[in-house]
Amino acid sequence: MLTQEENDFLTQVGPGTPAGALLRRYWLPVGVHEELSAEHPTKFVRVLGEDLVLFKDKSGRVGLLADHCSHRGASLLYGRVEERGISCAYHGWLYDCEGNILETPPERNDAIMRSVKHTAYPVQSFIGLYWAYMGPSPAPVIPHYDVWVRTDGHRNRYVQPQLDANWLQPMENSVDPAHLQILHQTVIGRGRTPVSTTRGFTDDVESYEFYLNDFGIVKKRTYANGTVDYHPLIFPNILRQGNATQIRVPIDDEHTRIFFVRFTPTEDGSVVDDPDGLPVEFIPSYKQPADRLHPFTKFTMESVQPQDHMAWETQGPRANRATEHLSYSDRGVVLYRRVLKENIERVAQGLDPFGLVRDPDHETIDTNLMESIAQQREGSSARAPTRAPAQA
Numbered sequence: 001m002l003t004q005e006e007n008d009f010l011t012q013v014g015p016g017t018p019a020g021a022l023l024r025r026y027w028l029p030v031g032v033h034e035e036l037s038a039e040h041p042t043k044f045v046r047v048l049g050e051d052l053v054l055f056k057d058k059s060g061r062v063g064l065l066a067d068h069c070s071h072r073g074a075s076l077l078y079g080r081v082e083e084r085g086i087s088c089a090y091h092g093w094l095y096d097c098e099g100n101i102l103e104t105p106p107e108r109n110d111a112i113m114r115s116v117k118h119t120a121y122p123v124q125s126f127i128g129l130y131w132a133y134m135g136p137s138p139a140p141v142i143p144h145y146d147v148w149v150r151t152d153g154h155r156n157r158y159v160q161p162q163l164d165a166n167w168l169q170p171m172e173n174s175v176d177p178a179h180l181q182i183l184h185q186t187v188i189g190r191g192r193t194p195v196s197t198t199r200g201f202t203d204d205v206e207s208y209e210f211y212l213n214d215f216g217i218v219k220k221r222t223y224a225n226g227t228v229d230y231h232p233l234i235f236p237n238i239l240r241q242g243n244a245t246q247i248r249v250p251i252d253d254e255h256t257r258i259f260f261v262r263f264t265p266t267e268d269g270s271v272v273d274d275p276d277g278l279p280v281e282f283i284p285s286y287k288q289p290a291d292r293l294h295p296f297t298k299f300t301m302e303s304v305q306p307q308d309h310m311a312w313e314t315q316g317p318r319a320n321r322a323t324e325h326l327s328y329s330d331r332g333v334v335l336y337r338r339v340l341k342e343n344i345e346r347v348a349q350g351l352d353p354f355g356l357v358r359d360p361d362h363e364t365i366d367t368n369l370m371e372s373i374a375q376q377r378e379g380s381s382a383r384a385p386t387r388a389p390a391q392a
């Protein structure tokens with residue numbers, strides 16, 4: 001159980017909030033390549049409670065600017081992209097990707113051009129995603145996790161339907177291994193009938209362990225038949241499971257955008273010309289109506305992800321942890337909250353948080369990818385405790 005203040009401390013993401021300051025220390029995906037084109041060069045994105053416009057100018061540079069024009073606030077979503085940046089549709093103020101004001105029609109106002117700097121965040125294009133860094137300089141680097149940098153296979157990108165819930169709910173789920181055998185029992189049984197629907201396949205599992213490694217929290221399940229699986233949580237906002245990373249990006253305190261990046265190695269280890277060349281897939285809504293909240297919508301519950309989205313959204317737009325009752329099997333959740341709190345405090349002290357990488361030439365980071373893939377194959381042929389697509 002947390003107090004309301006502790007809950008706010010861990011969950012709120014807007015400017016000036018403690019958890020928001022932590023999350024701003026990491027590069028976050030804010031869009032996929034297909035979302036910007038010559039026909040549609042601008043896209044509205046809300047990230048960490050900030051309203052922003054992602055755009056590609058006619059020189060091919062990609063920028064991320066505050067939505068409201070610095071002149072009198074019209075949205076830059078409707079701006080016209082040009083060689084040097086984006087020009088507000090209302091009176092034409094022209095911005096470059098760094099937020100410099102290059103023109104102020106109808107007059108030339110040097111004082112404004114010198115003194116006003118529009119909010120702008122650096123953007124990187126990497127593995128078919130646009131990544132933004134919204135924290136203080138100097139920016140770290142995007143870590144070289146094996147799933148993201150290997151070239152001996154194909155990467156697939158999926159964008160989940162918007163999660164209408166706070167980011168911490170899916171993250172806590174990532175260190176909650178017990179739910180797999182219960183919430184997902186209709187999917188993982190594959191013909192078997194559970195002892196009871198209350199316990200699901202809980203008795204398949206002998207033990208759970210949690211420990212910290214260099215980049216996050218590993219949750220380890222040991223099954224009664226001797227097999228073991230590991231689902232690392234990459235701190236602070238990524239689940240590594242199977243061949244995927246599930247990257248949870250807070251839109252604001254009550255909404256989250258989730259990007260899946262999967263890596264499938266070639267059988268013979270051969271390098272692929274364009275590992276990121278496969279088209280992105282936008283997953284349709286898991287609930288009907290798609291734009292309503294519980295209890296005014298119904299989740300399909302037909303596979304793992306809709307089941308997870310049901311659990312996360314029905315906890316509430318921002319779960320009230322003052323009324324929860326944690327049990328022994330929630331110790332991974334407790335550990336994650338402790339690590340999160342400690343790192344929020346590190347950032348408040350001006351220190352780098354857990355997992356931040358600054359060396360651009362660092363070695364590829366092994367996230368247990370090959371073992372996870374082997375375990376998943378073994379699981380699906382022998383015992384089927386897991387399912388390849390999308391679980392937690």
Ligand code: FES
Binds near residue numbers: 074088091092
């Ligand atoms: S509101 Fe954008 S130029 Fe006037």
Ligand SMILES: [Fe+2]
Binds near residue numbers: 180304
């Ligand atoms: Fe799950």
